[in-house]
Amino acid sequence: MVNPEQAEIVKYIFAEVLSGKGTQKVADDLNQMGIPTKRGARWTATTIRGILKNEKYTGDAILQKTYTDSRFNKRTNYGEKNKYLIENHHEAIISHEVFEAVEAALNQRAKEKGIEKRNNKYQNRYSFSGKIICSECGSTFKRRIHSSGARKYVAWCCSKHLKQITECSMQFIRDEDIKKAFVTMMNKLIFGRKLILQPLLEALRGMNKSDNLSRIQELEKQIEKNAEQRELLVKLMAKGYLEPALFNRENNELQMEANNYMEQKEALIHALNGELSKVQEVSNLIKFTNKAEMLSDFNDQLFNDYVEKIIVFSRVEIGFILKCGITLRERM
Template sequence: MKKITKIEGSNSDALIKSKRRVAAYCRVSTDSNEQLISLEAQKSHYEKYIKSNPEWEYVGLYYDEGISGTKKEKRSELLRMLSDCEDGKIDLIITKSISRLARNTTDCLEMVRKLVDLGVYIYFEKENINTEAMESELMLSILSGLAESESISISENNKWSIQRRFQNGTFKISYPPYGYQNIDGHMVINPKQAEVVKYIFSEALSGKGTQKIADGLNYRGIPSKKGDRWIATTIRGILKNEKYTGDAILQKTYTDSNFNRHINNGEKNMYLVKNHHEPIISHEVFDAVEAVMKQRAKEKGIEKHNSKNKNRYVFSSKIICSECGSTFKRRIHSSGSRKYIAWCCNKHIKEITECSMQFIRDEDIKMAFVTVMNKLIFGQKFILRPLIQGLRNQNNTDNFLKIKELEVKIENNIEQSQTLTALMTKGYLEPSLYTKEKNALETERAILLAEKERLTRSVNGNLSKVEEVSKLLKFATKSKMLTTYEDEFFKNYVDRIIVYSREEIGFEFKFGIILRERMGK
């Protein structure tokens, strides 16, 4: 008799290969706006790159801003990624190059060994190295050693080169102040911005404070160098910058052997270069403004690094008259035996016929602010979330990718230029050929940098707005309805108040939108 034994089939679901969990790590070495734009481009690139592979599962992107690659301990996101690897959340890490992960051989090998033991591997795009496929650490050790020595060598060579240019007065300022632009390595006056600089010095000479000057520029809709709103600190920096006189003090900051940046308080030599470039302001005007600022500080009892501005009223210089553009001044009014705080238009106080705007009560402003904030807290799903989504959509992904492509081209251009210089130094190139090729590379680099700057400006404005809306959304999501006014909330989210009448004011939030609110008479 036949005996039949059933052989169980394999569960088809078990045969489905699980996706590999892939993360990316990127880093920029400075916190300037241009580098943060570069970071956005990298983030966009890696998210697309990982999600396009059907065998990979995108588990996140880890990134550090404004942190030197020479120090693993200071990179919080890198340490968080390593912790997630230990928790079994990641199978593969993708990063641009060895130097992006670590410029220290010991750190690099230590990380790789630790991750390999955990079954986590790293793919370095530039070097085309995958630690999973390596039979030994020799190649990685060599390359990471090169990255470390290259970092130190470039740093030392740059320091020596910059020091020589400081000494002979040929140092070129790559990021000129507001009012100037860099053309072929030289500081050239930007006529439109120069007029603003002259206006700032003129206003300071007339006795206006830095915050009032900033408010005036913001009211007129004049953008700062980075496209943001003007603040008192920026104005003060302009008024104290000797470069507007045509002179330049070099080596105001320096980098130590551990790659830390410091303000030069006498630890290093500084070099004053007279007539370095065309002036916007005369020495006489510059010195006069400096004297005015010192006198104002003396009168207010303000010492350097010890400002008393912390005790000012939160609405000071923040309330703007919609009729004449003047700021409002805090005063004490009386109604019978009762006294109360009021805010009055400066021009109306000086000459009632020039501005008809009447005073508003301090308590009414605060109540109106509480009402606006409660509307945002209650309606954050219908107001703030669509707003932040709209702002994010304006940050065109194509622009980020174009910026990344330009950065690659600029990096290649610089590498070619360095190679050319090395060949010339060793005598492998004729001087005439070297000059011709060097000029061609510099022309190409100038075009690439100009295009990158244009794209950067086009997306930079919205990045700060997205950040401000995100901060307010986070607060609105977690906060209960406000019952009382607090200065902290106003300072965190509002730039200024616009007075339309005694019955209506507008709160201009830091993300650029004005919300109007009615007030009691």
């Protein structure tokens, strides 16, 4: 027998998804309204998807969706065993037409996100996924499908803004606008490489040859001197010229000093390697811009080769943080 209250919730879920809402948004709305699940728990996107894929709400029943293997373990039936459909098994809450329309919408959304149906893992990530950062709250942007009349387009939205609009006011930006801005930015680099990239390369090379290298050399001398002092302490201790307590105190101080020198040296080497890496990135970019013709279309490979992150300053201005260490702003 159908529970009227639960039936209304099921109808609401199907209607919301058909209106264009994602499963996470529907779950968030139900939680915000204070409506618990059948078991009294909070709603999740997984719970919503489970309802949307359950044929029992159409009045049908599929038998043997799970089976027990030879070791008595319960398993989901992905085709290993026959399944049996019994139509009009019980009273329906949702029509077959609505159920099929929702299934088509979910399949389309999964296709757009590059999700494999069975294991629910991303198969082909988009170039911008995880790389767009909100300047207001620091959250990453999520890919969404927006509608403008009959036309649909891809947009990127701040995840915090989506979850709680009062915590971040940053609005969405269009996928096509980001791509156009990237093309403009790359064309500026191609045209003005001698004014932008060459001075950056010379500055980075100058940094490599100066402060860090000389500081590393100074630390190596101090580490060597520290080692000689500890060796002398050991000799004095061995000959009985030092009390054990004094030896331990002096040796511990020298050891702490040596550790400090080593940490500084490692940090400088790390920084130096970072600068060398940036030198290589700038060199690669210069090689590309020297040979490249002006771009007319967005290129995924070029974006992944040279861009580390995108920072969104507003709906009309973004910054491309390049792997070589510079950030170039573009208006959209």
